[in-house]
Amino acid sequence: MSADPSELLSTLELTEYEEQALETLLMLGQTSAPDLSEATGIPKARIYGVLDSLADDGYIKIIPGRPKMYQPKPPSDILDRAIESRRQQFETYQHDLQEIRDDFVDTLQPLYESASEEVTPTEELFYVVDVGDPSEEETRRLYRDADTHIDIITKSFEYLEAVEPTLERALADGCTIRILFLDPSHLSETNQRIQCEVVEHIHESYPGIETRFSQNPLPWRGTIIDPSMDYDHGSAIMLVEEENIPLHKRQAAVTDNASFVAGLERYFNLIWTHESQPHYPPAEDA
Known part of the structure; x- marks a missing residue:
């Protein structure tokens, strides 16, 4: 193996539990939530939320049944999904900013131009x-x-x-x-x-x-x-x-x-x- 799996998975910006769950799923293949909880040490109260989040991101798929089973997507699909998610986020953000550009400049430019050069220190709100x-x-x-x-x-x-x-x-x-x-x-x-x-x-x-x-x-x-x-x-x-x-x-x-x-x-x-x-x-x- 050319690299540490944990280091590679960290590039997906997952939580610690999500990273543990995905790495273990890639090693085990299809498994149930209780079995994955036991294999990873992720508390049973948290494992379903972790798996739902991974499914929402498109990194795993849920197989209906009693019990439900969870299966990882192929690594290439996981990377493609991560890239597509970031691309969509950026495009949405860019579009939203372009939509307000005229109002943004027209409203804030006069405030900027009329502002005093002497700034009074204020308490940071948060x-x-x-x-x-x-x-x-x-x-x-x-x-x-x-x-x-x-x-x-x-x-x-x-x-x-x-x-x-x-x-x-x-x-x-x-x-x-x-x-x-x-x-x-x-x-x-x-x-x-x-x-x-x-x-x-x-x-x-x-x-x-x-x-x-x-x-x-x-x-x-x-x-x-x-x-x-x-x-x-x-x-x-x-x-x-x-x-x-x-x-x-x-x-x-x-x-x-x-x-x-x-x-x-x-x-x-x-x-x-x-x-x-x-x-x-x-x-x-x-």
Whole structure:
């Protein structure tokens, strides 16, 4: 073999779990999700989401059945699909920019020309990090920095395993923690399964954590710590919903702007109080 398979697969910009799953599939061929989970060490709560993402990218195919089987595409097809995906993204981006060129220049050029040469320093509203390991590290940092309060908005909290030890320490240190999940009726079957497992784990292991379920879709998700309605402290990380953009290709915004954090907290409290329910919906049918 002329090169390390992991190094070659890293050029596809996959998450660590996706890279492990694809490399193992290429070695094993057709296999089931539970078998792949056992072979790779990827948690069963994550393996279906990983495989769905690889299928969405066109790198593997799903073979219906009981159980479903997953089969990798040939390496040449995988490369061709990656190239085509990047080409389509660039062409869409280029087209969108060309569409607004006239308005962009006509609107912003006068502002540019009239701007003062003396720039007054202002506080940076936020900075961005890639979703995945960087955003999970930022989330752990927020948990470590929290003194009294942590609020979390999430679909299914599928990243709990990556941040759980830090969250557990924050709870032990006396932080109040609330998690606002998305009602499972708005989730795919895969995310419903993940959410159910996560919620059961939280209720069994951390009864001090409050949970509720938003009745309506949410435009963003993330974490808020120590918000102040006096606008003097607070931090947050947030990810806005972007339909048809894979999670690992998105970016999250991190902010220490206390006024912005207060606004996020007001939104959280409105949903928590008026548009959410405390029980896990499927439990009613049990």
